Each structure stands twice: as C-alpha cells, then as structure tokens.
Amino acid sequence: MNPLHARYPFFDGAREAVEASGVALPTLIADDAPAVARGRERVERALLSGTTESETPREWSTQDELLSYPIARILVSLIDAPAAVRKYAAAEAATAADHFAEDFSSTDDGLKSTNQRTVSLDDVLREFDLADDVIAEPPERGRDPDWFRVALGSYLTLSNADWGDGWRLVNREVVDGAVRVERADLTRLLREAVERRVADGLPFQVRGTAGGDAIADSLESEIGTLRDLLADRRDVRQIDTVAPDLFPPCMSHLLDRVRRDNELDAHSTFALTAFLTGIGMDTDEVVQFYRDTTLDEETIRYQTEYLRDDTGAQFAAPTCATMQAYGDCVNKDERCETIAHPMSYYEKALDEADDVREWREA
C-alpha cells in the first residue's frame, strides 16, 4: 500500500486504494482488527485534542492507518451528533495542514514531491481542482515562492469572514480577478478544502443498511465511549473568576505537573485547557497562565479556539469519570465526594469561599 494514502486518507486515490484492496470493512470490524482500534483513536483524539495523529504511530501499519479512516467515518456517523462531525472534520483538516507544512518544506523547491510519502503543493492543488486557480508569484532568487494569486471564486468559496478582518476582500490586494495571499494563508485555504471534503457525506446511515446493523452492534462499546466523551460537553454556569487557590485537586495537580515537568499527555493538556477556558479565561490569558512552561504557544492558542464551537458554546473539561479513566483524578478531597464534574467542584468552592483571590488582579 502507498504510504501517501495512509498519510492523506481523504484523497481520492486513497479511497480507490481501499476499494481496490478488497478488504471488507464489516469483516475487519467483526474481527476487531487493529484498524478498528486506530479508527477509534482517530475519533477520540479528534474529540479530545483536535488532531487525528496517533499517539503511538509505530503501533500501526500503513494498512491499519489507511483503513482506520473509513472506520472512523463509520464511528462518527454512528455517534450521530453534529458536534462530532464538526470536531472530527476540523481535526482531520488540522492534521493534514501539519502534514502539508512538513511535506512542502521537505521538497527542494516547494513544488515537486521528492518521495512517495510526501506531497507537493502542486499535488494538493490538483487533488482539490485548484491547480488552475492558484498561481505562485515568481520567487525572489533562491527562495520558495511566498506569495500566490488565488482566483477570486475559489478564494470566496474557501475563505470565511469569521477568520478575521484580514480575510475580507477590502483588506486584500485583488489583481486581475485573483487575490494575493501569503503561503500561510494558502495553507489555511487548503485546510478548509480538506475539512469540507472530510465532512462531506457525514453522518451517513449505517443501521438499516445491508450489514449495517451488524457493524453498529460490533462497534457498540466504541460508540458508547465516544458518546461519553461528547457528553462531557455540558452547559456550564457562566463563570468568569480565576482563583487558582480554589481549583479542584486534579487541575491543581495538572498545573503543578506542567510547571514542574514541562510536559503533559495530550488528554491532560486538553482537560486543563478546557477547564481554564471554562472558567472564563480567554486565549491570551491561557497563554499567560502557561508562560512558565515550555508548552507551545501556537498549540495552546489553537486548542483554546478549538474548545469553542461555531456557536460560541464551550467544550467543557472532562467529567470526573473521564478524569478517573485517564488517571488524572488525584488528591481527591471531601468536596470531590459531592460532585461529578471538576467544574461543579469549582462552582461550589467559589460559592463557599470567604475570600476569593482573583488571579487577574495579582
């Protein structure tokens, strides 16, 4: 199998490779093949961390990786929740954008792929029928082209006014029906193209189709786990107080760990960041809060944006049950016995505190 298809499983060629492989997904699922576990990891990571990259890439073969994509699509369809589709498609697109950046910089001139595992910018433009719509401006001597012209129609189709004023046409240079964009902006447009392709057709009907009931039955426990992760989204009371002294023990512990060890597992970082945004911190404040650590600022910014969905709703920190499952529930105290969610702990602690020391005023 072509490793490129495993890296970019939403490419047309990857779908054809799955069909040509003769592998029957129902059999794979019934046999609980490794691709099923990787498919579940794909969706779980999408919901928790905004990426579909594996935490244990060496564990999976090229075939596992490729086949995990259609399995992930089945799982997302069976979860059957708009938020799951949105988060999953966004995570596949974010992962692809990282791969694009790596691949484009690894090529000699940014335009020609040099091995079977990487794609060039030209390859990606062709994949999304954008080859005629995106033209690189002549580069300065000895440098990759940093500016491109994107046909107006494609620019308007792929860009979104919600991305900020900089994306509005009045703030762009438009020349001969094309919009000038820098390389980073072009990558943002390509990420959008990926997200739309991944979301296209999701969710699809599984139960009630030929063999669909058996597939759904076999995946029942995976679906239960993934729905629980989504159920961790809850309407939180509008809190806008940052009082670290009153944080639940689990969050204080994670904070100590990230400051002491300078690293956390992805799910722990997610839990802590979701908690911080849940108590009213904006992106700059979260970055400031992590300033003594080596956590990457761009990752923190992306994660805090990701934790709010299109409607502005907040993706809440995991429940106590999920924290326990990941080994992040530590140092429980008496109040922990009365609540089921770290946010509830914090709400209670604020209500019961005689003195609340606001971090922002320190």
Ligand code: SF4
């Ligand atoms: S019981 Fe809940 S709030 Fe208390 S430490 Fe565990 S996860 Fe945190």
